[in-house]
Amino acid sequence: MTKTIAKESIQQLFTEARTHHFWQNKPISEQTLRELYELMKWGPTSVNSAPARIVFVRSESEKARLYPALMGSNIEQVKSAPVTAIIAYNEKFYEDLPRLFPSYDARPFFTNDPKFSYDTAFRNSSLQGAYLIFAARALGLGVCPMSGFDNAEVDRVFFSGTALKSNFICTLGYGDSSKLYPRGPRLAFEEVCTIV
Numbered sequence: 001m002t003k004t005i006a007k008e009s010i011q012q013l014f015t016e017a018r019t020h021h022f023w024q025n026k027p028i029s030e031q032t033l034r035e036l037y038e039l040m041k042w043g044p045t046s047v048n049s050a051p052a053r054i055v056f057v058r059s060e061s062e063k064a065r066l067y068p069a070l071m072g073s074n075i076e077q078v079k080s081a082p083v084t085a086i087i088a089y090n091e092k093f094y095e096d097l098p099r100l101f102p103s104y105d106a107r108p109f110f111t112n113d114p115k116f117s118y119d120t121a122f123r124n125s126s127l128q129g130a131y132l133i134f135a136a137r138a139l140g141l142g143v144c145p146m147s148g149f150d151n152a153e154v155d156r157v158f159f160s161g162t163a164l165k166s167n168f169i170c171t172l173g174y175g176d177s178s179k180l181y182p183r184g185p186r187l188a189f190e191e192v193c194t195i196v
């Protein structure tokens with residue numbers, strides 16, 4: 001039986017959750033990264049395609065390979081964050097469909113239509129990135145998603161010779177809430193939504 005989750009949980013996930021740019025001096029364990037994946041993996045994707053692939057960049061040597069691709073203050077943010085996740089997508093995600101979506105063979109939808117295949121990979125890996133953000137918040141982690149970087153350079157450095165392409169990156173850590181940026185307003189229901 002599902003029910004509305006506790007008010008404190010709604011606050012932690014949504015209304016009081018903030019984007020973090022500064023971090024406590026506290027590492028993230030491999031166990032926590034595994035728990036993060038074990039939550040995010042349940043988010044829905046079309047034909048259960050799960051095209052996202054995640055690289056958790058944690059070592060100093062691998063972080064250094066990211067810096068040349070980053071814009072402006074994102075370099076310092078990645079330097080100081082315990083982990084930066086590269087959310088990528090597998091261009092050949094449809095190869096997993098016989099296992100992930102055994103009801104019927106959905107592969108021809110994608111192999112016969114490259115644009116539909118790309119749209120599906122990008123759309124669903126973006127969704128999975130959002131699931132990662134909210135899974136992180138559920139585990140008490142802070143995040144800063146980032147698109148201020150050179151995707152082609154990240155792909156060259158991390159995914160050369162593979163079918164993976166970067167979508168966005170996301171720093172992860174235990175946020176320093178004393179150094180938050182001012183909260184930006186959000187659009188009102190009437191500006192965004194219509195009920196028809």
Ligand SMILES: Cc1cc2nc3c(=O)[nH]c(=O)nc-3n(C[C@H](O)[C@H](O)[C@H](O)COP(=O)(O)O)c2cc1C
Pocket residue numbers: 017018019020021074144145146147148149168183184
């Ligand atoms: C897809 C995406 C890309 C973003 N790119 C950057 C970035 O390159 N650098 C940065 O500092 N913040 C970046 N942000 C952070 C947003 O500016 C921030 O989440 C937004 O202003 C909301 O802040 P709040 O959660 O504290 O209200 C990005 C956020 C998203 C979702």
